[in-house]
Amino acid sequence: MKQVITAKLKLNLSTEQKTLLREVSLAYRDALNYVSQVAFDNNRTSSANKLQKLAYYDIRGEYNLPSQMACNVCRQVGATYRSLWTKVKQSSQHRKQGKTKKGTRA
Numbered sequence: 001m002k003q004v005i006t007a008k009l010k011l012n013l014s015t016e017q018k019t020l021l022r023e024v025s026l027a028y029r030d031a032l033n034y035v036s037q038v039a040f041d042n043n044r045t046s047s048a049n050k051l052q053k054l055a056y057y058d059i060r061g062e063y064n065l066p067s068q069m070a071c072n073v074c075r076q077v078g079a080t081y082r083s084l085w086t087k088v089k090q091s092s093q094h095r096k097q098g099k100t101k102k103g104t105r106a
Contacts, residue, residue: 024065028073031063046085048078066074 013021038055039045056073059070 002080012075020070024069025064027063028069031059031065031070031073032077034058034062035073036081039077044081046078046081051078 011021035051035055039051042050042054045051052071055074056070059065059073060067063070065073
C-alpha cells in the first residue's frame with residue numbers, strides 16, 4: 001500500500017518574492033486554461049504528448065513559463081481530462097445498468 005505524507009509549510013517571503021510567486025501562479029493557471037481549451041478543441045484529447053506538441057511553444061511564449069512548468073501544464077491537463085472521461089464513461093455504464101437514478105429524470 002502506498003503511503004502518502006503531507007507537509008504543510010509556511011513560506012516567509014519578501015514582498016518581491018510574493019509578487020513573483022503570484023505572477024507565476026497566475027501564469028500557470030492561465031496556461032492550464034489555455035491547454036484545456038486546446039484539448040477540448042482537439043477532440044477532447046487527454047494525451048499529454050499531443051497537448052505538448054500542440055501547445056508547448058505557445059505556453060512558453062505567451063505565458064513565459066519555464067520549460068519544466070510548460071511540460072507539467074500539458075501533463076496535468078491530460079491527466080485531468082483522462083480522469084474526467086473515465087468518470088463519464090463509468091456514470092454512463094451505471095445508468096445503463098440501472099445502478100443510479102441520476103441522469104434518468106425526464
